[in-house]
Amino acid sequence: MTTPLIRRLIRIVVIALIAFALLHWCAPVEEMTTGNSAVLDEAALPSGATGQYPEFLPPEAVSTLGAIEAGGPFRYAQDGGVFRNREGLLPQQARGYYREYTVETPGAGNRGARRIVSGGHPPEVYYYTDDHYRSFRRVEPGK
Numbered sequence: 001m002t003t004p005l006i007r008r009l010i011r012i013v014v015i016a017l018i019a020f021a022l023l024h025w026c027a028p029v030e031e032m033t034t035g036n037s038a039v040l041d042e043a044a045l046p047s048g049a050t051g052q053y054p055e056f057l058p059p060e061a062v063s064t065l066g067a068i069e070a071g072g073p074f075r076y077a078q079d080g081g082v083f084r085n086r087e088g089l090l091p092q093q094a095r096g097y098y099r100e101y102t103v104e105t106p107g108a109g110n111r112g113a114r115r116i117v118s119g120g121h122p123p124e125v126y127y128y129t130d131d132h133y134r135s136f137r138r139v140e141p142g143k
Contacts (some may be wrong), residue, residue: 040136056137061128064116065139069121070099076111081130087133093119103128107114 002010030141053062066113067074074080083100090098097105098119116139127136 018099020090024078040051054137054139055129057131058103058114060106061114061116061139064101064103065126068116068118074101078102078111089133089136090117090127097121099123103130 021076048098053065072080080099082096083098085093085098086093098117101118102111103114103116105114114130115128115133117127117129117136119127126139128135128139
């Protein structure tokens, strides 16, 4: 037989666990946009290019790619989190295949809209978005 105090503590712990689980599960939803009107752009480097990146890629994205390759450090807790591809613009893969990383936006007071999404562990493909997941461009970093 449990006392009222123990029952109350159990309820508080259960509510806290549920709240934590919901926050953890739903956090990427804040980053999600709706609509499926964009087309995946398969822009890439000329073959054999070393240390070069496509012209569309800003310098901050190059820095982010370097941090991904180095395993960090990353400025935001969300960096390295699972990208679920809810928009359906990237090729379908198993959950957990894609990871997202913030690309700094000069002058922005928050994370901004620019991201690098990597695919594979270790990453075997990269995509860049500057419009918060409404469109993607494939990036092949110089090797």
